[in-house]
Every structure is written in C-alpha cells, then in structure tokens.
Amino acid sequence: MPLFNVYPLYDVTPVSGKGVYVYDEKGTEYLDLYGGHAVISIGHAHPKYVEAVTSQVSKLGFYSNAIQNPLQKELADKIEVLSGCKDYELFLCNSGAEANENALKLASFKTGKSRVLAFSNGFHGRTSAAVAATDNKNIIAPINAQQAVTILPLNDIEGVKKELEKGDVCAVIVEFIQGVGGLDEGSAEFFEAVDALCKVNNTMFIADEVQSGYGRSGKFFAFQHYNVTPNIISIAKGMGNGFPIGGILIHPDIEAKFGMLGTTFGGNHLACAAGLSVLNVIEEQKLIDNVNTMSEYFIKIAETIPQIKKIKGRGLMLGLEFDFEVGDLRKKLIYNHHIFTGGAANKKLLRILPPLTVKKEHITMFFEALIETLTEVETTVA
Template identity: 50%
Template sequence: MAFQHSFHGRTSAAVRVTDNPKIIAPVNEGLDVSYLPLNDKAAVEAELKKGDVSSVIIEGIQGVGGIQVPTDDFLQELRSLCTKYQAVLIIDEIQSGYGRSGKFFAHQYAGIRPDMITVAKGIANGFPMGAVLISPIFKPIYGMLGTTFGGNHLACAAAIAVLDIMHDEGLVANAEKVGSYLLEELHKLPGIKEIRGRGLMIGIEFEEPIKEIRSKLLFEQKVFTGVAGTNTIRLLPPLCLSMEEAAEFISRFRKVLGVNE
C-alpha cells in the first residue's frame, strides 16, 4: 500500500510504489500496489482488512507531491493498524529526514516507531549514499543481503562527518527555529492559497501557475527555489540557514509578489 502523489524512487519496487504511471516500466508492473488518499484512516483500514497487504510505505512528508504533511494522528493510527493487520510499516525519510523537518525524522512528531526507515540525500551531504534502518523484529541471516559497492569507506566517512556536524552545530534545532520563522512570515503574505510544511521543508501553493514567480525570484532576486507540480514552490534550504538569510529571502519574496515592506 502506498499513497496518492507519493514519490519513492525511479527503480524496481521503489518506482512501483511511486504514484506516477509515466515512469513505471512494464518490468516493474508485477508488484500489486494500492494507492490511497493521504490522511484517510477509513480507506487504510478498509484496504488492510482485505488481509493481502504485506506492507505500507509512506513519506514522512511528501516532497515531490507538494509538501503534503501526514497528520500526527493519521500516522499514529497507521502504526496501530499495521500492527493489528500484521503489515510492515515503512517510512520513507529520504527527503524529510536528517533534520529537514525540525526533528531528526519527520515521523517523530507523531511519536511512532516504524518497522523500516529509508534514508539518503542529506545522509552524506551530497555524497552518494543511502541506507535502510530495519527493526530488530526482522532477524538477519548471514549472506541474505549484499551489494558490490555497499559500505563504501569514503561515503561512510562522509556520513559520520555529517552526524558530527549536525550535532556540534545544532542543525536540527536550527531547522525548527528558522523554519518556524519562515512559516510565520509566509502566512502574513497575501495571494497565497496554502502554506504547508515543517522545519525547512516548506510548500507555498498558489491558485495560478508559479512559473513567472520562480523566474523573477531567480533572475531578479537571485533566489533559486524548487517546484512541485505547476502551482507549488518548494523550499528546501540548507539546515544551516540563518535567521538573517531567512529574513532576506522573505524580503526578496515580498518584492516579487509586489508587497510593500
């Protein structure tokens, strides 16, 4: 089971649980996946009751899907239902993890413990690395997993350095503090349909396409932003973003929107 507007990857089973038929090749279509609405508890239980669901995968916060945040009570209910119906709960924290949300993992806001957690991206600060955290309820057998380049020494050194820097510089707390400021200031701006997110993972949705706004931000204000769909700006700044830099962004964003200081 996966969720509508999800993104989990571009290969093998990861692409199959991604809600985008355009990137699913015939070779990946063998896996039977149900895509359910995010935050719909009744739909989840109805699907799990069928008794044929092996696992449920969900992003801590949907990134490509437009910074859609699963509610805390939904994640808590999801954990309970997965336990009840013996389905493995997998949380994809590749984009929302490693401090991005203002906690080390986004699902920690809900106070739950998943069975598996996927991590990558920020894990080694841009150096290619990914990992899966697996609950001890799954007993490993020697030789069951292997990969030619797994555990690369340079990648592991980079990943350890990232954890040291995050701890020493208080980057998770900084993401929460600066992110809260950005969310507060963004809510003051007119003409925005909805603002979503946590920490330094923020979506700004407009009623109309944002191509012109992003273009002005880039070429006139020298601010690079991400995008989700056609109407949502995606903010994913570095976790070391300062309050002064965040204030500067708000000032430049106001200029693009034509809002007086």
C-alpha cells in the first residue's frame, strides 16, 4: 500500500540519533539544528529520557483516564515549579493541534461565544477550529471554514479593539513568536493591550506556546517576556522530546466540569514519564541558561555575515532572513554539509530550532558551512 503523498521529502533516512546529531542508514552524521520542528528539546536519545521511557513501558505504558494516574499530578506540579505559572490547572492531550483545539473549545464554553481572533501568518494546527485560526487558506477545507474566525495584522490594536467590542469573540489566540509563519513578533505594547482588552470584553486570551514554550525563547514561556496573564496556555512540541504529548494550562477562573474535555491517549503513563524526564533534564542541566548563552553567541556571529539581512526570533527559536529564497540553500546544507535547518512560510527565512543542549562548537560548525555555501551560491550567480 503506498503512503498518502502529502510530504515533499528530502532523500535522507535517519535511523538513530544522539544529542544534536542524527545518523542515516549508511552511518552518515548530520548536525540537527531543526529538531524535527522544535520537538527535540533535550537532545536525541538523552540517557535520562531513554531510562525513564524504558522503565515506564516495562511496567505500564497505558491505561485510560478513568483511573488514578499519579504521574499526571507529578507532571503538573513540575510544570508549575519550572514555569512559575502558579495556580493554573493542567489538561493533557497528544499534540499541539489538540492543545489549541481544546483551548478554543474551553474559551467558547467559558464565554458562551464562538468567534475567534487570530493573526496574519499565525499557525495553530491542522484540526477543526485550530486550522480555521491558521492563516493559510491552502490547508483549510470547507468543513473548517465554517468556523467563525477573523484574522488581523499583528500590532493592529485598533482592529482588535473594534472586533472585541462587537461582543461575540470567545478567544484571541496568539503566538508570541510565530513559528511556521516566519518568526514575526508583535510589540510589547500590542500584546499587553490585547491582554487588557480581553479582560474587559469577556474574551479568553490564549497563548499558543506549542513551539515557543519549554525554554526555547529564553524563558520557560515566550509570553513571559511581557506583562500579560493568559487565560489558557497551549503546549506540545518540546514537551516530550519526540514522544507525542500536549496540553493546556488553564487559569483558575475557568471552572472544570465532568465531561467538558476528554481524550483516550492524552496523559497516558508513558507520555507522562517522557514529559517528566524532559523537565528534569531542563532543570538539572540548566538548559534555559544555555539557551540564552547560545542565542547570544549565535546572534553575535550572524551579525557579521553581510548576506543575512535580518535576524529574527529569540532564544533558540531563530531565523535568518536573506534577499533570496532559501530552498536551495537548505538542500546544500543537508547534502553537502550534513546539517538540518528549517524553512517557513517566508521563503527567504532559514529557521534554526536546535535541541536546547546545543553548544558553541555546533553553532560554529553551522556558520562555517553557511559562509562556504553562501560563497558557492554567489560564485554560481556571478
């Protein structure tokens, strides 16, 4: 049976990984500066992660949410300590799209309203309401387009005010650093004004931290760079270091009721073990400190390269913008230098999303390869 052909694939077949490297079936080593869409947070096959998952699966990998699972409470408590998000409650699911879907559903339950405000170039997932709030008509089917969503430009505070005052908006959902869209950010004044407007218009403010959370921005959550208090925070990618897990943190002003949300696989024993090991490693290895140190080193070098027109993002959620499309550049980095990087909706942007364990030597290796490749491109054009 053929696979449904929806992914354009590079001709690389990773079969194993260790730290910031993956290896193909021939043993070729690749430097992974993309982490499978920012999923690999503590490095491939981290020994503490492997130990935790192996130990848990040998005992009990799964049972339903109809029974007690102390690992869920342990995970919730650990998130509270490391994130500093006191008094929030945790609902666990399996992915970022599910997290945002449940966030939007909760917002609608809480407010009794149904319209959503989202922003240009935002990406929130591929399921029903989440994809409707995503600024990409190519992935919104007619069944999704039934959702009531208004998309506004970032920093358009007057537009937000006008829409919220209509009284039918249940949620404003925002990536504080856009991922797929190309690492654009709103201003501090904009985010803080949106938060204030939501609070006076009975609208839930949702922080989509699916990609930017878990230390990637240099703080545990990207919204913590600003003076805002989201009603709901969605998390996923780096949460399980490759094991499917997602969730939402829910402010205590939203009251839980039996049956309100539900999931078969969300918060299973194996997922919780994976999630706990990630948090333990982030804490023990002081990885958020490493994010900030490596980010500073990366940006310092990037600023010396004239072909780079703009450096975008924060922490280890970074983008390098050029005055040409980077598709061929990415291919040369993969095939000639064995380095994985990422693209974005902005075709001129190279995305860098390495494991949070990345070191200076890896960043140096990347820039050496980048400079060599840029020189080759310029020579070819000339």
